[in-house]
Amino acid sequence: MDWTVISRNIDFLLGGLVVTFQLAVISLAGGIFFGVLLGLARISSRKYISCPATLYIHFFRSQPLILVIFWFYFFVPILFGKPMSAFISAIIGFIAFETAYFAEIIRGGIQSISKGQMQAAYATGMKHHQVMRYIVLPQALKNMLPSLMTQSIVLFQDTSLAYVIGLQEFLRRTSLVDSREVKSIELYLFSALVYLVICLTMSLFVRRFENKVHQGV
């Protein structure tokens, strides 16, 4: 065991962690934004809106993320005749993929709000988008925050898959250092530990928050 390999390469590795966080935060914001739209589209009473949304969600939920990343890195640029950088295509891939999962969480949250709330809001003369914006979504968001946060942890872990298109995020840099220094055990244990600490901190936070929500009810 030679743990100095970590201290020698710490700057390079932490640089990768920064890329990982950038990927996670941008994809999270995009995923939730489009997830809300898609979730609303999924429960729309208009067939021509709800049908494509449902198809999109089912399609992406049946695909492995790694394949989706390949699609957006190698093949979508062929179809449009424009090359994309690994970072941009990874982000588009993550957003396209995670949107489907966030949409399902948001649909569940909205459907957990009792019908009486909507009826009362309509009775006061609100329009559909006002009912959603001021009455349903604020309550639904509170109910689904724990699941949203759990999915965010999953998303954070999923960013490691950008490895396959050569994006230099944390895991890729770990394996780059490994191919130069051949210290697999130390390096992979270290990267596992970093992911573990970050995700565990987030999930402990989610659990405390969950308890608080339950107490509030």
Next chain:
Amino acid sequence: MIDYNFDWGIIWQQPYGPLFLNGIKTTLILSACAWILAFCLGILVSVFRVSSSKPLRFFGATYVEVFRNIPLLVQVFFWYFAMPSLFPKPMELWLYDNISNLPFFLGILALAFYTSARVSEVFRSTLLSVPHGQYRAAYSTGLTPYKTYRFVVLPYAFRLSIPPLTTEFLSCFKNSALTMTIGVLEITGTTAYIESFTWRGLEVTTAASFSYLVITLCIIALMAFVEKKTRIAGMIHQAR
């Protein structure tokens, strides 16, 4: 707009057609093996987590947190690149030289341990959701704790856990694609392999996406049927 000449024949052409079918077979075998292993480990760990012994509960909780909070890809790399070098040098070389399917087996292990943490959480929550009245009724008819679990609690909990387990199996099936990074030729790996020979990635990847979609739909249909057959009388089951 699209500047690309499609050649769909590539999927059926020798030797790529059989290669692709072999990829589908590998994905199915790999995810099935990992699932069986994960299922057994998951039951064991969930029993630890609801047991009355504190060290066992602690062990169970640590197991779940460790395997759930490290990305699967890191775990796959750990099993493949780091684990063999924990053995003495001659044995490590022997492993790499003599076991031609090493990535396949280590892929199964990585996937199984990762999935088992999730499966044990499903079991734990269903075990906890069995109403207390069931235990009391079983004990009051004179059943021993073992018999209570065997004949009352577990049959009930298993049926409750079918929908979440289906979800977990589907993730296990999709996650098997990650083993391509250590050289297992499952569906995604085969796709990249064929692409490197033919430059026909678009067609092959479409076929791959289609395969995942069809297999997922088949599993969902099958499990919906199983769910209907094993429905617990008097419970409200939401339609999917």
